[in-house]
Amino acid sequence: MKGLIALAFAAAALLVPSTAWAAPNAGPTSGGFYDIEVGEMVDPPEADGFPTDVVDIELARGCKRVWAARVYRNLFGVALWRYFQQQGFCYNGTRITSLYDWRRWAEVYAPVWDFVGHIGRATVGRAGTWHYGTWTQGKFKLCAQVCIDTKLPWVDIDVYGNGGWSHKTGGT
Numbered sequence: 019m020k021g022l023i024a025l026a027f028a029a030a031a032l033l034v035p036s037t038a039w040a041a042p043n044a045g046p047t048s049g050g051f052y053d054i055e056v057g058e059m060v061d062p063p064e065a066d067g068f069p070t071d072v073v074d075i076e077l078a079r080g081c082k083r084v085w086a087a088r089v090y091r092n093l094f095g096v097a098l099w100r101y102f103q104q105q106g107f108c109y110n111g112t113r114i115t116s117l118y119d120w121r122r123w124a125e126v127y128a129p130v131w132d133f134v135g136h137i138g139r140a141t142v143g144r145a146g147t148w149h150y151g152t153w154t155q156g157k158f159k160l161c162a163q164v165c166i167d168t169k170l171p172w173v174d175i176d177v178y179g180n181g182g183w184s185h186k187t188g189g190t
Contacts, residue, residue, distance in 0.1 A: 086185035088171035
């Protein structure tokens with residue numbers, strides 16, 4: 019009986035083709051599938067994870083945490099899982115003065131999907147320059163009795179010395 023229930027969940031999750039994807043910021047494709055969620059939060063100096071180096075705080079015009087997520091949905095628009103990346107940064111108008119509170123994590127909502135782990139990370143730039151970029155990739159598997167699908171989502175966030183930022187997501 020337990021095996022039949024797991025198989026039913028796996029069959030329902032298969033309503034999402036493994037090749038479906040959406041361009042960044044395009045929202046869901048016609049059947050749902052992949053989409054992107056983003057957010058930004060301005061940080062006051064007493065925020066958790068905020069840099070405590072007095073020099074950096076005095077040099078900063080502002081600080082914020084930004085995040086982006088690759089979201090996988092079924093045909094009905096229900097999120098099956100999300101893969102997130104977050105980056106905190108301070109800026110003074112011409113350069114990034116501090117980097118802080120970098121995180122990546124997964125949330126799984128469908129019982130037959132499992133987050134297997136983070137499989138990649140890359141960065142470019144550093145504090146003191148105009149640009150810093152960070153990229154991460156995770157691995158999800160669809161398994162009932164047997165694993166029948168694997169997804170490899172990635173999230174890329176770029177932050178800039180003027181407080182701007184951009185994001186991209188991808189992976190199949």
